[in-house]
Amino acid sequence: MVFLQQIFNGLALGSVYALIALGYTMVYGIVRLINFAHGDILMLGAYTGFFILKSFGLSPLSLVIAIAVSMMICSFIGMGIEKTCYKPLRNSPRINALITAIGVSIVIENGAKVIPFIGPNPRVYPVLKPVNYTISGASVSQTQIIVFGVSIFLMIVLNYIVNFTKTGKAMRAVSLDKDAALLMGIDINKIISFTFAIGAALGAAAGVLYSLSYPSINPYMGIMPGLKAFVAAVLGGIGSIPGAMLGGFIMGIAETITRGYISSLWADAVAFAILIGMLLVKPAGIMGKNVREKV
Amino acid sequence: MRKNILTNFVYNLSIAVLIFVILALLIFSGIIDEYNGNLLVLSGIYLIVALSLNLITGFTGQLSLGQAGFMSIGAYSSAILMLNFKFPLILAVIFGGLITGFVGLIIGFPTLRLKGDYLAITTLGFGEIIRVAMINLSKLTGGAAGLKNIPKFPSSGDYILDVIINLTYIYVFAIIILAIVSNLLKSSPGRAIISVREDEIASSSMGVDIFYYKMFSFVLSAIIAGIGGGLYASYMGYINPDLFGFLNSVNYLVIVVLGGLGSLTGTVFSSVIFVYLQEWLRIFGDFRLVIFGLILIISMLFWPSGLMGTSEYSPSGFVKKLIKGQFTIESILSKAKQLLKKIISNKSRNIFKHNGGEGR
Secondary structure, eight states: OHHHHHHHHHHHHHHHHHHHHHHHHHHHHHHOOOOTTHHHHHHHHHHHHHHHHHHHOSOHHHHHHHHHHHHHHHHHHHHHHIIIIIGGGTTSOHHHHHHHHHHHHHHHHHHHHHSTTTOSSOEEOOOOOOOEEEETTEEEEHHHHHHHHHHHHHHHHHHHHHHHSHHHHHHHHHHHOHHHHHHTTOOHHHHHHHHHHHHHHHHHHHHHHHHHHSOEEOTTTTHHHHHHHHHHHHHHOTTOHHHHHHHHHHHHHHHHHHHHHTOGGGHHHHHHHHHHHHHHHOTTOSSOOOOOOOO | OHHHHHHHHHHHHHHHHHHHHHHHHHHHTTSSOHHHHHHHHHHHHHHHHHHHHIIIIIITOOOOSOHHHHHHHHHHHHHHHHHHHOOOHHHHHHHHHHHHHHHHHHHHHHHTTSOHHHHHHHHHHHHHHHHHHHHHOHHHHOGGGOBOOOOOSOOOSOHHHHHHHHHHHHHHHHHHHHHHHHHHHHSHHHHHHHHHHHOHHHHHHTTOOHHHHHHHHHHHHHHHHHHHHHHHHHHHSOBOGGGGSHHHHHHHHHHHHHHOTTOHHHHHHHHHHHHHHHHHGGGGTTHHHHHHHHHHHHHHHHOTTTTTTTOOOOHHHHHHHHHHTOOOHHHHHHHHHHHHHHHHHTOSOOGGGTTSSSOO
16 A cells, blocks of 8 residues: 555656656757756746746646746747757767756856845745545545646647657657758757757746645755656666656656655665666666667 | 986975975965965865866766765765774875775776766766765764864964964875876876777777776776865864765866866866855855856857866976076066967867767
8 A cells, every 4th residue: 555655656756757857858869968957947947837826826727827838938948048058069079068058057056046036045836735535545636646647748749749740750850860850951950949948848847747746946946856857868768758758757656665665865866876777787778779889 | 217207206396395385484474364375275175176077087088977975985984084983184084085996996887887978977876875875874974964073184273373284284185196196197007098088999999998997097086086075074174965965066077177177287276266266256145156157158168178278287397497597588478478379269179079979
């Protein structure tokens, strides 16, 4: 029973990780960059949602508006970051881009800390009424159902975009071979921008959902979920979209089981232990392809 | 040849002693006050850890984001050795470094098989695991509250004299480490390490054991970071896990990037600059960290070679020229002009050009 309970908790948490991991994996698939600032996009999304929910009150409609608006705003922020900071470095070594991404992340976190209307102090997120349903002895809260439902909905939408639209086809083409895609008449810059926008939008939605379940937000809130979601993306096989979803759920369940059976203090370390174990056994991830090194 | 090495050693040592004597005299006479003296001591500690990061990242080409984690192992083990086992300070610091090196060896086996950004994220992960472990192993480490009353450097009771004593300890350690690293890089293993950075495939086909040299450099880097941590613990007198978080690792990255990845001289300058910058920017409060982030972004976008690029500056060369009387005002000026031009034009080589590219 405790086990089932932890599985439910893990599914709710894992769906949020999966959403964030999708942003990492898509960006990595297309520009081969670990977007360190992705966790901070999550924070910005959570704050956007916070302001909307605070001013309209928490209702089903306002929740939808909050998620939609924060997704929109963050997708613009994501595109802006890509245009200003990552695009000039597209042809430079990857480590330089990675260091830049760390810089962007630090600027966003601490920028948010000094902006007066965000500020350094944690805020209490508006939460839904604690309504619990019991499924074979384990209780599931309304919040968990909403979080899970919205995440699954967004994943289905993403899957549709990537697999069944022309833009999605172009995205897949760019991630496979940039130069060949360019020769086929695909506007690479546009596709990369679009990828960043989608990734950031998913991150923002995840931010709102994450704060609904852990209702205390602060400028540094994005770091830990961001890192864990990155681990999830690597676990599933970075660059692979179904892999990121699977990895997210595995991470979520692993974390709640650690919380339930071992100690909540070690929960943060488990993610990295999984990462290291995974990289030892199968560095390409569960669904990733093995890339042979060419000389 | 042998004589040449000896003279270089004598020259370098005499320059190091000279600089130290000047600094000590300046502190003693009050021109450098207690506050600035302490900043100098702190920059020495930063220098040691930044050197360790530059060794693994700038010279071996493996980006590590867990340097603060190594520093914390060194700090905790040296503090525990002193508190629980009554080790004398210097011995504790050195043993702390060796323990850190051992941990580095264990961590290195799984992680060093990875490349580029995977390695970066795994070292970050290890840094976090170490931090969480420090919080949870509270019997040994005091948990989140950390350790207090760590034995400090010997005190004379006089503030000014204490600053000089602290500086002596840190300075001697920093100079020895600097000498070891710079001599290593000129030796055959050092050349192998640099060749790993330049092109792994080419160097392995030349018979360089890539994994061995990566590991060698990683373990040495861990030892140095651990020694830096031990000195930090003794200098501060207390430690807690939050002092060694990810943001701390980023600080050292800022120092190394600012000074030039692959330049020891650059690291020396930039760690002093960084510590002073950190103090001056204190008036901006939290904006300080925003500025550090911007420094990282801007230097990567427009100035990836940093202050020194991969160039070095050798004190022994300076002395030799001085003795031969090759130093005239004009030659110094033209040299300075050259250096300035190089810094501004950003023509120095970017070290990641070769192994960063596609694939992993």
